[in-house]
Amino acid sequence: MARLPQQSDERNGKNRTTVSAIPPSTAIKPAPEAEGASLSSVSAIQLEGGGMQHDGVRRICPHVAIDTRAGSGYVSNQIRTSKYTMWNFLPIGLYLAFRLSTNFYFLIIAVLQSMSVISPLGPMTAIFPLVLVVCISLLREAIEDRNRWLSDRKSNLKPTRVWRQGQVLDVVWEHIQVGDVLLVRDKETFAADGIVLSSSDENGACLIDTSNLDGEANLKPRSGLACTTISRFPDAVQPSSGHLPRFTVQCEPPDVDMYKFTGMLELAKEVHALDEQQFIPRGSTLKNTKWVVIVVVYTGHETKMMKNAKEPHHKLSHVDGILNRAVVFIFVAQLTLCAVGSVCHKLWAAPFESAIMDKQAGVESVSGVLTFLSFVVLLNTFIPSSLVVSVELIKTIHAKYIGWDRDMRNPKCVLPSV
Template sequence: VAMTTTTSQAISTSPATTHHVLIHLTREGASVEPDQASKNYPNAIRTTRFTALSWLPKSLYLQFHRAANVYFVAIAVISCVPWVKAKWQPKVMTVLMILLAQALKDLYEDLKRWRDDKAVNTARVGRFKPSASTFKPTFWRDVAVGDLLLVTKGEPFPADTLVLASADPAGTFYVATKSMDGETNLKERAAPAIVRTALDAEVGAPGAVNVGREASAACRQAEVASHVLNLGLTVELEPPHPSIQDLDCSVAVSGHGSGAPFGLSSVNFGLRGHELQNTSWVLGVACYVGDDTKARLNSFPPPSKTSELERFLNNCVLCILSFLLSVSVYFALASRWLSQAQDRDPLYQVFLKYLVILYPVLPMTLYIAFEVLHLIIGLQIEMDDQMCDKETEAYANARNTSIVEELGQVDFVFSDKTGTLTANEMRFAFCCVGTVAYGPFLPDPRAGLPAPAVDRAVQVIRDGSGPHSAEVRKFFEALAVCHTVKVDEDGTCQGESPDEVALVEAARSVGVAFEARETSGGGRSIHRVRAPWGVQDHDVRHVLGFTSDRKRMSVVCATPDGGALVMTKGADNVMEKLVTEPLPHEANVALAAFSRQGLRTLVVARRRLSPAEYGAWRAQWDEAGSAMNGRAAKLE
C-alpha cells in the first residue's frame, strides 16, 4: 500500500505521590487510600518563575550573571568611599535604575504566566454530588483524586481521568492530543469493557444506560453517574511517572462478577490537556491531579534563557573590563612612579580612582537598551497579523522575550515528519496485491479524469472467478476491518490516524464499505462491512494498537468455528520478518518504486488461527493485560 500527503499553506515537577493509591466508589461518593485531601487546591498549577517574596531577590541573582552588572555595582560601591572623592549619587541611581528595569521586565513576563495559570485554574468542570444527584460546576484547581467528573464535547480534561462511561453506547470517545504531542489527528479511547458490561447489567440491557432521549441530557448524565457509584468500583493506581503510554492500573467491580481486577491502559484515560471530540460527553473519575499528571511530569521549569547574542555581548564586556583593569593598573603604577610627593596615596587607592574615572568606557545604558529592544520586538510579535491563526484568530504569544533575536539567526528548519509541515491529509495512491500492482487511485486534477485504478479494482472484485479476485477481495476487506475508524451519522470517517481514514475510504471507493461499528456483549465490537458479495459482520474481539515499538496494528476477529482471523498492517521492514513466506519479487519491486516516489508504504497480511491456537493466545493475552507491573512489555 502506498499513500501520499497533501501540502498545506512548563514546570518540571516531582510526583506528590510515590505509592499505590486505591479509589473506592460507593453510593456515598469516593474514598481514597491513602487520604489525598492535604492540599487546599490539589489540582492547581503554577508555571511562574517567581513568587511575591522571591521576585526581587531571584531576579537580582539572575542579573548578576552578567559581568557588566557586577562591574556597575562595584563602581557604585567604590564611588561611595570618601577618599575616592567622586559623586556617588549619579552612579548609584543609574545602577539602581538598570537593576530595577531588568527586574520589572522579569515581573512583566511572569505576570503573563500568572494570568495564564489563573485562567486554567479557574476553568470549570462538572463534579458529581451524590447527595444532590447532580453535577455542580467546580474550579479545576479544586478537583481531587476520586472526583466523578463530567467532560463535554470540546472541553479539555482537567486531570488524568479514567473514563467510565460515554454518550456513545460503545463506550468509545475521541480526544485531541495536540496540546501534548503536537499531533492533529484524533486518538480513540474507550471505557473499560468490564465497566461497560457491569453498567449494562445494572440497567438491564446492553446500551440501555445511554437511552432515554425524552429525558434531558443532564438527567441522563446524572443517572449514569448514579449507576456508576452503585457498581462498587475499586480502582488501583500505580505511582505516577512521566511515561504517557504506560498506565499499569486496574479496576474491580465488587457488585458484579468475581470482583477480580481488570487491567487498564492508556486507552481508557483522558489525560490532562486532552480535548474531548466527536462525543457529546464522558463520565470519569479523577485519578492523577496537579503535579502527578502526565502533563506536569513531562514539563520543565521556565528556564532563564540566554541568547547567543547576549553571550557574545558578555564576552565583549569581559574583554572591555580586562582592558579597563589593565589600563587602570598601568596608570596607577605610572602615577606612583612619577609622583615625588611624600604624602602620595597608596597604590590601591590610585588604582580604584582610575577605575572610577574610566568607567564611562563601558556605558551603563547598554543593557537597558538591550532589554527595551527585547520588549519592543516581543510586542511586535504579538501584534503581527502574519502570525495570527485565521481559524481561531489567536495571535502569537511571546512568553519569553530574552532570546527573540535567535529567530533572526535561523538558517535551517528540520521537521521530524511530513505531518508537521503538511495538512496531514493522506490519500491512497497505489497498492500491490500478491504479484499485481494497481494504481494510481488518485484522480488527475489537470485533466479532471477519475482515478483509472478504481474501475479496474471494482471489476476484479466483482468478477469472483478471476485469477486474482480472491486476493483483491481479502486485501480490501482487511482495509475495511483492520482499523479503529468511526463513521459519523453523515457518513464521514473519523479516526486516530489519517492513514487509517485514507485506507477505509480507499476500500469504500472500490465497493468494500465499512458502514458501522457496534458493540456487543462482553465489550466486543462488530465491524459491519458492505461489499459486492454481501454484508458481513466481523466480530472484533481484540485490537492491538500501533506503537512505535511494534510499528504495526492488528485486529483479532472471532470465527464461527471458535478460532480467529488476524488482520495486520504495518511497516514493511517489520512485516517482512513476521510473514510465513517471503514477499513476492513483484511486491518488493513495487515497494521500492512506491518509496522512490516519496510515498508512505505499508504491508497488509492476515492469518487464521485454529480454536486451540486462539485459546492459548487469548489466555496469555488476558494474563498480560491484568498484570500490574511491566504490562506493556508483556503485551508486546
C-alpha cells in the same frame, strides 16, 4: 473506618493505586437534565468522590462522602508555575539582577565614585543609572511572573461538572480531588488525569486533542471498557432498574511518561486490563464527542502534564551569557589600560613627587593603588550604562514582533508564537 482491600501487583513488586466505585447495593439515581447531554443517559455511573492514602497505597473511593478525604495525602488540583511570591520577589530579584556582570560592574563603579579621594564625581552619577537598570530588570521580571500567575489563576478557576452527593455541580478546577467523577463535554478541556468510564458513544469511545501537551495535531482515540459503557445498561431511560456493580481499579503511581498507563479493573470477580486507551491526561481537549465521563486518578502536580513541565529556574538566557562574557572581556581590557596608565603616571610624576613629598613607608604603595582606582573611575564608560537597558528593550520588542507575526504561527493554532 472499614479498611478497603489492598491489592498488589506481584509481577513488578510495585504498589498499585486502588480505585473503588459505588457498592452494588446503591441504586442508580437520575440526575438533573444538563445542556448538551441528558444526564439520565449517563446516570448509570452516577458516583460521589472520595479517597484515602495509607502506607504508600492509593485508594480512590468514588462512593465515599467528600469530607472523609481530609488528610488523605493527595495533592490539590491547584497548579503554580510562577517563580516568586510577595515575600521572596525582592531578594531573589536583586540576586538575579546582580548575577549579570554589567550590574555588578556598575555597583563597583558606584562604590568607587562615592570615594572622594579618587573620584571628582558624586556617587549619584553612578548610582542613578544602576538603580534605573535594576528597576527595569525587576519590573520586567514582575510583569512576566504576574502573567504566569494570571495564567495559573485562569486555569485553576475554570469550571467543570462533578458528580457529588447525587447531583451534578459546577466546581472550579482547583477544587477537583482524586476520586471525583467528571462530566466533560465536546471542546472542553480535562481538568485532571482520569480513566474513561463512559461517553455519548454506545461503545464508550471518544476523541481527544493533545496538541497542548505534545504538539501533535492528530486526534487520539480513547474508550472505556465494555463493562463500564452505557451499552451495558439498556434501561438507562429508567435508571432505577439498574445498578453499577462495585469495581476496583489498580494503576501505577504518577509518573512522567505521557504515553504509558497500565492498570487493571476488577468487576464482578473478572479482571480487565487498563492501558493508555482508557487514560485521558489533564490539558487534553474532548473533540467530536458530545460528552464523556471520567473518574479522576491524578490531580495537580501529580498529573502527567505537570510531571513533564519543567520547574521554573532562575537561569541566564543565551544572550545574557554572551553579554556576560563580552563584559568580562571589556573589563579585563579596561583593567589592563588602568594598569598601564598607573605605571605611566608613576614614571611621569616621579620627579615631582621626589621634590615635594617626604618618602614615608607605605605612601608610594597607597598612592599607586589610588591612582589605579582613579583610572578605573575615569574609564568606566568602557561599559555604557545603557547596555542592559538596550538589550532588555530589544528582547521585549522582538518578542512582541514575533507574537504579532502571523506567518510564524501554527496554521492549526490561533495562539501566538510567544
